[in-house]
Amino acid sequence: MIVALAGGVGAARMLGGLVTIADPAGITAVVNTGDDTRLHGLHISPDLDTVTYTLAGVINPETGWGLTGETWAAMEELRTYSGGRLGWFNLGDRDLGTHLYRTTRMEEGASLSAVTAEIAARWGVAVRIVPMSDHRVETRVVIVEPDGREQEVGFQDYFVGRHHDVPVRAIRLVGVETAVAAPEVLPAIAAADGIVICPSNPIVSVGPVLATGAIGAAVAARRKRVVAVSPIVAGKALKGPADHMLTELGHEASVVGVARLWSPFAATLVIDEADAGLAAEVRAAGMRPVVTPTVMSGPTEAAALARTVLDAMADPAAAG
């Protein structure tokens, strides 16, 4: 039994590697829902969908989100109606079916956990995909606009609407004070043989998961069995704004900065060979460094990384 704390693209690739070497039915992915948004009346869960579509093999390989073979008729109309003001959050026609279904089921009273399981079942995904919470935790971003003005915006306004191309002053998790973990989360963490923190943005992907309800405490209680994979390689995020964001929020954009953030939760940090020289500093930050190629450029690389993660889990005694 393995639990994976997951954001979007990086986590989906990590899970894609894990399922090639471990029984998918024994894997539980606890997925960030801080990025969820209500748009055009629809409940959209980008990270859940990215994980589900990737594991189903139907993800759009070019974008890393959405479905393969999409058409865009609805969005084209929406852009025409609004003179281009709306439709910046691109939703394919097939993908809209997912959002229509989720929205309908939640209006019927189904929990996000239940709907997520239904969506995974429809795509034949054996991994148990669960949202971090059935309550709303909304990641909001205090940004600095080009004119110098600070403004708090929704995560997707920052990430997609502004192409995460503006400085970040702060992150707020609205609702996190009262949200609890989804029903399957804490039992899965308690029962897991090992837990992997996927190479996702520490601030806005893994951060909301660890901050919600008792998830962080439950993970910390299993610290020796927790293996994290650094999303930062040679000081850069492979995808997204994690490097900028770490710096802007007073952290170090390096595996050492990541180690300082994750050391309370995970005993082991898998870092890329490019960062081998920082292994001692990772250890000084309280994590056992494991050096290996971490860039998942294809299924082979993802499987090899997953093997390293499982091996580290199986050898917890070495963890500090």
Add this chain to the structure above:
Amino acid sequence: MIVALAGGVGAARMLGGLVTIADPAGITAVVNTGDDTRLHGLHISPDLDTVTYTLAGVINPETGWGLTGETWAAMEELRTYSGGRLGWFNLGDRDLGTHLYRTTRMEEGASLSAVTAEIAARWGVAVRIVPMSDHRVETRVVIVEPDGREQEVGFQDYFVGRHHDVPVRAIRLVGVETAVAAPEVLPAIAAADGIVICPSNPIVSVGPVLATGAIGAAVAARRKRVVAVSPIVAGKALKGPADHMLTELGHEASVVGVARLWSPFAATLVIDEADAGLAAEVRAAGMRPVVTPTVMSGPTEAAALARTVLDAMADPAAAG
């Protein structure tokens, strides 16, 4: 200046005839919104869309609703997710763009009137299309299920979901007690040179319009200038359940039954040649009968019918 009280398909055809012989910019269509529904998180206004799409020349000619050249990717996914339970209210991918836009604008605080005008402008429709109300008036139908049980359902559950193929015991207009006419409605009725009640279902299309706020009273005050077109021809509705519904609710499914319903509001009733033999009874019910071909099988027939309607408006002195 002409005002048309409108339901869906029959009204859209009538308006299509009117615009060929009168200045479209001088026509105001006051459209039933009792059929509106909230489905999958989206605000759907079937009659408004049917009128708009028809006048724009983009209506699907086979169905009488929705857009031409549609694709159905979102609905196919929705049906797959739900094992066919959802998706019975068919929404094309382009059409979804309309519903996404309307929903978004209303969440932004725009009135249904404002959004309806924006949608009409996008399609280049010169007729002023206004909803009967910016408030929610919801047509609900008490039906008799096959097992004999009475049940109140939403209008689309009855009309689309059950193919209007079950007996109707009663109609309820939820919200009608407090709704007021949309801002443009009463001034347009007061200023109109003539008013046409389109050949729409008297109970569930025209009925909600006349029942909302002061619309019925305002129309009655202009009674001599009001020309209605019977939706019943030779005892049958050309489309939809109007004939059954009239009978089930204790009315006569004939031009005479229609005249009894509309006599308080309109001085003139245009009836089909097939009903020429009932002209005296229409007169006895309090309406001047005008006999003409009323079946709008194409643009020529629609234009001829519109001409008859305008002529009757221009000759109000003959009305009883």
